[in-house]
Amino acid sequence: MKGALFIVFHWPPFSGSSGVHRSLRFTKYLPEQGWTPLVLSASPRAFPTRGDDLLGEITPGTVVRRAFALDAARHLAVRGRYLRATALPDRWVSWWLPAVATGLQMIRRHRPAVIYATYPIATAHLIGITLARLSGLPLVADYRDAMVTADMPADPVVRRAYQRIEQRVMAGAGAAIFTTPRSLELYRQRYPALPPGKMHCIRNGYDEGDFSAFPADSARPPGRRLRLLHSGLLRLDERDPRPFLAALGDCLGDGRLRRDEVEVVFRATGDDEGHRRLVAEAGLGDVVRIEPPLPYAAALREMADADVLLVFQDRFCNHLVPAKLYEYIRTGRPVLALTDRLGETAELVEESAAGRVLDLASREEIAAALPGFLADVRRGTAPHATLAQAERYSRRAQTAELAAVFARLAGTMG
Structure with a gap:
């Protein structure tokens, strides 16, 4: 060789x-x-x-x-x-x-x-x-x-x-x-x-071997809130979560969502204290958790156990795709991509039928779409990639x- x-x-x-x-x-x-x-x-x-x-x-x-x-x-x-x-x-x-x-x-x-x-x-x-x-x-x-x-x-x-x-x-x-x-x-x-x-x-x-030990599908434990997970770095200049947090607060404030039915996890943000301040400022401390990094295998399992996988990507990064998105796609979980519709990230989510794309910067658009999307997730009708769609990656x-x-x-x- x-x-x-x-x-x-x-x-x-x-x-x-x-x-x-x-x-x-x-x-x-x-x-x-x-x-x-x-x-x-x-x-x-x-x-x-x-x-x-x-x-x-x-x-x-x-x-x-x-x-x-x-x-x-x-x-x-x-x-x-x-x-x-x-x-x-x-x-x-x-x-x-x-x-x-x-x-x-x-x-x-x-x-x-x-x-x-x-x-x-x-x-x-x-x-x-x-x-x-x-x-x-x-x-x-x-x-x-x-x-x-x-x-x-x-x-x-x-x-x-x-x-x-x-x-x-x-x-x-x-x-x-x-x-x-x-x-x-x-x-x-x-x-x-x-x-x-x-x-x-x-x-x-993604590497198929990393997913071989996971069940093909696993139901959400009874009584658990819908869990939205972002796994990885959240830099404010490239992946600003503030419009999403504001939109989530709007939905909770007017009753379109209840605090006992949804939770958000930001895992390994790279600036946990900074993001805790953002969450506190948004009044979401009982809904959004900031968690430290996990070993790789455990991080993948957490993705596979989530109900929704979050992607944040600013328009300045339209030529890039977060590497974790390919692992998201392989899990088969619905993806909520908060990004620019003209960017590579949005195109990948749409061509793989992996989930929903919303404008990262639009608090109003996110607030309007989030309750309906989560209702589809709860019913099992939200878009998500199949194994056949993922295999090309x-x-x-x-x-x-x-x-x-x-x-x-x-x-x-x-």
């Missing part, structure tokens, strides 16, 4: 990013396609958050090397401040040169045919393009998010650093991969001189797409 060197920052025991699962599942299924993955990650000391729950998911026998790396914000700061040069393009730039040295050792020893590097850690792409130029191997650059958009990065110095890396990578990579059609189109417009066949869309998804199918990209590049180089 041919080898593929994976350069990934988000790798167990890192926790707190859905991006861990993309690379982890690619490496799980690549051997089925005739590829042996090799992993180059960072020293766990550099991870802002760590957890052991996914260490057991690393395929036995996978070669994993970890290069020296520090987090400038934690390891190089004095009284909370650190030199900008120690954090360009990001806080983990100290990983760059040690990873290049380790990567060259791995290339000499294991003779991989391709290099794969995944963003949103910009240093990973810097490592990838450096190794590709030093070794002559083709680089596959994975963009889980767009590196540069109209609004991000906001810091002009960081923005210029990102632009330089992006331009080097797009010019030097053998292939670039994006997670949504709109992200792909954004880059095709940005780099019109590059061959269209150099860019590919391989979506995020399986990690196994997506890994086959990635292997095809690898094979084309390896064949070209060979």
Whole structure:
């Protein structure tokens, strides 16, 4: 089998990013396609958050090397401040040169045919393009998010650093991969001189093995309130829950909903204290709970046990889809997507028949639709995805797409 060197920052025991699962599942299924993955990650000391729950998911026998790396914000700061040069393009730039040295050792020893590097850690792409130029191997650059958009990065110095890396990578990579059609189109417009066949869309998804232990369907326990769950980060600039909270308060205030029939859980928001203040300000402390992160398997089970799964996505992120939405779709639970109807998130919910789409910013629209939607949920008539509709987003199918990209590049180089 041919080898593929994976350069990934988000790798167990890192926790707190859905991006861990993309690379982890690619490496799980690549051997089925005739590829042996090799992993180059960072020293766990550099991870802002760590957890052991996914260490057991690393395929036995996978070669994993970890290069020296520090987090400038934690390891190089004095009284909370650190030199900008120690954090360009990001806080983990100290990983760059040690990873290049380790990567060259791995290339000499294991003779991989391709290099794969995944963003949103910009240093990973810097490592990838450096190794590709030093070794002559083709680089596959994975963009889980767009590196540069109209609004991000906001810091002009960081923005210029990102632009330089992006331009080097797009010019030097053998292939670039994006997670949504709109992200792909954004880059095709940005780099019109590059061959269209150099860019590919391989979506995020779910791993069927993670759901094998769950019952096909489970009824809500008698007497339990309808449970609406949002699992994952809730940043106010991208996923603002305040219009939803206001609309929920309106429905409770005028009697269209009762406090004893509905509860909302915000799990692992990334700013629990901030969201508790928002809930208190909305007068919903007895209806909305803010809960801490769970291990991955437990988080999936909670999704499968919920009555409604919530998605928040602002119009500024129209080219993106929250990675958890694919897991939501696989559960078969009704999805309430609070987003822009013109965005990728709304399109995915509608094409998979997974639920209902409402305007994230419209308190009035949410308040008008929420009671009827929950009544449909209670009757079992709310829209939800079937297993057949979900299967197109399986990690196994997506890994086959990635292997095809690898094979084309390896064949070209060979």
